[in-house]
Amino acid sequence: MLASIDLWEGALALLLGLAALVCLFDRHVLRAAWAFCVFALLMTLAWAWLGAPWLAAAELVLGVLLTGASLFHALGAFEGRFSRFSFRDLSRLERAYPIDTFRGPMSHRLTRALLTLAWCIMVGAVIRIVMPAMTYAPSEHPLMLVAVLLVGTAMGAFALHRHRLRRLLAFNVLGAGVFLLMVGLAGTIEGAQALVAVGLLIAGLGSLAGALLIRRLRAHEDDADDEHMAVGGGR
């Protein structure tokens, strides 16, 4: 029985899960963005593993390059004032990429956890009904298992976080989980591949739009802060 478990697939699934958890729950937003890039590279490998080379190529271009660039743009990594050297200067780095310190009240976290639980039960029910084989030998489908984990935790993270970029990250991880589930449920038939390809394109474009919006909002907030400081200094 153990021999039937593919070690490579298991390792890939494990790494995917780890990268996703870091990406979702690291309060250091820059590190989370890096974790997402690693996650997207692993997704590329997963598509290649599943026998969908076109999806792997799409993931590489849209997931790694476009979404990664969007995330770093949202963090302001391409701006002159945060040059390469500031990456080493930790105090400046923290000012540039603030750590998300938002902690919701207990009730907020509790309701979000309950909502996520309900969501996970629903996803579990989906798997149970559509893939009965999965329930009897879950360890034979490590990528499906990790897809369920991704869909559950990412929805929870999306509901829990208030930081805009972290919500964008959660959306991207959720998307990856849904795409994996799609291919896991339907196999790599053309229709499923086409749906995933459209989904990847939309996720990439959505991340780009989100990053541009975050950037503009940040600029407005900085202006407001400057004005506030100026008023305070004048007094």
Place this chain on the structure above:
Amino acid sequence: MIWRFGLLDSVFAPLAPSHWALACALVLPLLAGVVAACVPPRRTWPVLAVCVLVVACGAWLMMDAWQAGLLRWQWSVAGVTIALRLNGLGALLLVVSQCVAAAAALYAPGFLRLESPGPQARWLWPLMGVTLFALSLVWMAADLLTLYAGLELLSLAAVGMLVLSGKPAALEAGMRYLLLTLVGSLTYLMGVALIIGHWGELSLARLAEVVEPGAVAWIAASLLGAGLALKAALFPLHGWLTPVHQSAWTPVSALHAGLVIKASLYILILLWSILLPETHWAPRFVAWLGALGIVWGGLIAWRAQTLKTLVASSTVAQLGYLMVAFPLLLGPGVAPIAKSLAWQGFWLQLLGHALAKSAMFLAAGNLILATGESSLAGLAGTSRRLPLSLLIFGIASITLMGLPPSAGFTAKWLLLHAMVLEGHWVAVAALLIGTLLTAAYMFRMFRYSFDETAPRHHYQPLGRGMDAIALVLALAALVMGLLAHLPLALLQGGDA
């Protein structure tokens, strides 16, 4: 139910010019958008020329669909079949979308001249083009892939248009809308994954044949329903709607409230009628939420402080009218006559609301632009200075209130008739309460505007065509009620 959506094999092939009309109706908005992004139109006539061409293509398709009953196109690209179909309902939705989009596009040059926005204004044109393209795709799609692509394209273009004004409030609301709509689409995709995982069909017509009621259909329908309800701003999930409209540009608001959210509602009822035919609880649940939405949206609009909040909240209530008709369309054991009446009333209400709501947003935008104030109290004195804008607002509100002879009246009459036949008394009560609340908040707005004791202040003169475009839309909603037999004959699709 399925044959009403035109998910059948067609008898006649489309006429040769229809292929060209289809290509033109789909591609021309995109092309015109790209051209306009490069060379932003400063005057109305080039926009008018393109709009006339697009609407003419839509009208041709409608005539062909009217004669042939159903038009189908099918292509196979890399092993994936893409299918489009157009029946009377689709043609009607297509032409109304084109007319509303044309009105918004014609309104835009004058609006931009007065607003004098930054260089980002040129993006309005391609985004509008993509919106119309995606809407046409949604109305015509006959498989899940095209439906998904159209829906997603529509959402992204809508977010892009809504944040163009660049105000911090608009950006904040747009960010929220973007995240919610993207997550809504992933929920929708989960439902689709379940469908093709279990039944392995992407084509809607074949899916309708193989679907069997059971747990899979229920879970898929609830996933699809949750995602689409979020996108359509149906009652408990409507929180993003008002902030988004608060600081968006007027033509964009008109297009969004009139059409974009309706596309999600259309997909919802289309997919539910495939997955959950003749079920009791799911449509009942939607109807209860709709009844609450009618009351809630009406109360919020009644308490509104700004004109845009009033118009946007009224959308929530008006969508409630459509939601309470769900049990009549999808429920078990509904008499054919009641089902037929509800079907006609549902679509007439949707179309009338699309026209009236966009007219109302344009009129409200004119009032806000002219007075320079967005609050209701700032409208004081407009009855004397801006009678035409106020008249347009009034004509549009006739349709929303459902007074004769508007499309809103005919639609509500049909819906009420069906509800009384089936004994859905709660829905009847919700409809009547909604009408009273609509009258209350509309007349509250008029009370402010007829205040003659206001201090004189400066009024910005409006462009020549701006009121005329809104007037045409508002009158179209009125005339659709007077000539209701024409759209109703198209909706019925020949037999029945």
